[in-house]
Amino acid sequence: MPPVEPVTTTPGNTAQSQVTSSQLPGRRRRRQTKPLLLLALVVLLLLSIGGSILGQRYYSPEVSTTPVAKTTIKKTTAFVAPPLSSQQIDDLRHLSTHMQDRQLAYLSVARMSLAEEIGQVMMVEYQENSYSPDLDAMVHDMHAGGVIMYQRQINTLAQTRADTARMQKRATFPLLISADEEGWNVHRLTNIYPPRLSARDIHDSGSTTVAAREGTKVAHDLLSVGINTNFAPDVDVSSNDGYIGWDQRSFGSTAADVIKYVGPYMKAMQTGGVIATVKHFPGLGSAPKTTDPHAVFVTINETKQQLYDKDLLPFEHFIHASDKMEQPGIVMTTDEFVPSIDPTYISELSPTFVTDILRKQIGYNGVIVTDALTMLGVQVNGQHVPLADAGVMALKAGNDLLLGPQNAAEMRVMVTAIENALKNGALSKSRLDDAATHILTLKMERGLVPAVPPANS
Structure with a gap:
């Protein structure tokens, strides 16, 4: 078909051009x-x-x-986003607050001296039965980020309150003051409060109400003596003949049972004002009864699939729990060897476990604390790793808070080791910044540190 010629009109060439003024x-x-x-x-x-x-x-x-x-091409209706549910709105608000706290924490860390920043990534213990000059050197002079207390230091209500208050007063930054208050055999407040139910007792009760009641009691008792952080609950999936189960520290032999009872327990404890810690990542449930990592090297002979199908499930569940009070403030790693996943390093010194699995795959963005780095299970290639070296390795693997120095002398050695690692490139400054920021963010979120910009920021 030939192209259509454009039509031009000239005056007089059509009748239509002849119009009257009235038309x-x-x-x-x-x-x-x-x-x-x-x-x-x-x-x-x-x-x-x-x-x-x-x-x-x-x-x-x-x-x-x-x-x-x-x-x-077909005509479609315009896209209209569905209204957000109250849960989605709450999630967005929580995320916004977390991001704001993290930004403020980052600004505060940027203004710290190197000594202050290194101190913040350490949780120290002390050997004396009450506040001492050695403890003062760690919390005041070397800026420790936290202190763990044991039964020998929790003697009376008045004494413990006085000691924790003095720690906070002397600290450069407000402290995470912790204890292992699990119940039954792991009961640090036994000099002040009566025995409490074990995790197995709670499971055997068959009652989530009992679980919540125990969580509320734990929070009350810890806060009454100035302890704001609990290294509990265990979320290890363990049978009664395993290391954790035998000691009645497990809430169940299936992931479903652990989740069922830990949820209300942890929610009640955190609603009561105490920071909860889920442990022992990636799971000590399969450790035999005789393999206590405090005393021996622990090997977990599970396949990767077994670990993912059982041991990791409670961690993943609580990290992404819809109820914010069921999300742990801290995750504790431990020193177990799982050759099916990392044939070289124990889990708490393993970048594969701490960074690749916990941070990236599971998506955890909170504080990660090591188990005690003084334990005999802290080994590589059959050799015990010295405390200071273990601290550097743990930071490099992705942990934030180092549970280890038992006195001021050990803390000084660890500080020096971290300084040297920064100088020689074995540890990046950005990794240290990230660790300190995680810790300060938690302190802001839980009201220990004011969530305000640092002075002159």
């Missing part, structure tokens, strides 16, 4: 109306086509890179 106004209105109608139709068509393409490009789960033929 002109009406004719002008009709000539103006037709182009406007045509333009409106074109705009509507373009909007329809554009909306369809945008809908396919941005809201379809699969986007084809093949050009769409005109004949296949």
Whole structure:
């Protein structure tokens, strides 16, 4: 078909050009109306086509890179996002607050001296039965980020309150003051409060109400003496003949049971104002009864699939729990050897476990604390790792808080080891910054440190 020639009109070439003045106004209105109608139709068509393409490009789960033929374009309804649920709104608010606290924590860390920053990543213990000059040197002079207390230091209500208050007063930054208050055989407050139910007792009760009640009691008792952090609950999935289960420290022999009873227990404890810690990542449930990592090297002969199908499930569940009070403030790693996943390093010194699995795969962005780095299970290639070296390795693997120095002398050695690692490149400054920021973010979120910009920021 030949191309259509454009039509030109000249005065007098059609009858339509001969109009009277009386006809002109009406004719002008009709000539103006037709182009406007045509333009409106074109705009509507373009909007329809554009909306369809945008809908396919941005809201379809699969986007084809093949050009769409005109004949296949179908008019679609405009995309309207569904309203957010109250849970989604709460999640967004929580995320916003967390990001704000993290940014403020980062600014505060940036203004710390190197000595202050290194001190913040250490949780120290002390050998005396009450506040001592040695402890003062760690919390005041070397800026420790936390202190762990044991039964020998928790003697009376008045004495313990006085000691924890003095720690906080002398600390450079507010402290995480912790204890292992699990119940039954792991009961640090036994000099002040009566025995409490074990994890197995709670499981055997069959009652989540009992679990919540025990969590509430633990929070009350710890806060009454100035302890704000509990290295509990255990989320190890263990049978009664395993190391954890035999000592009645496990909430169940299945992941489902552990989740069922730990949830209300941890929620009640954190609602009561105490920071909860889930342990022992990646799971000590399969450790035999005779293999206590405090005394021996522990090997877990599970396949990768077994670990993912059982041991890791409670950690993943609580890290992503819909109820924020069921999300732990801290995750504790431990010194077990799982050759099916890392044939070289125990889990708490393993970048594979701490960074690749816990941080990246599971998606945990809170504080990670080591188990005690003085334990005899801290070995590599059959050799015990000295405390200071273990601290550097643990930081490099992705841990934030180092549970280890037992006195000021050991803390000084660990500080020096970290300083040297920063100088020789064995440890990056960004990793240290990240660890300190995680710790300060937690302290801000739990009200220990004011969530305000640092002075002169």
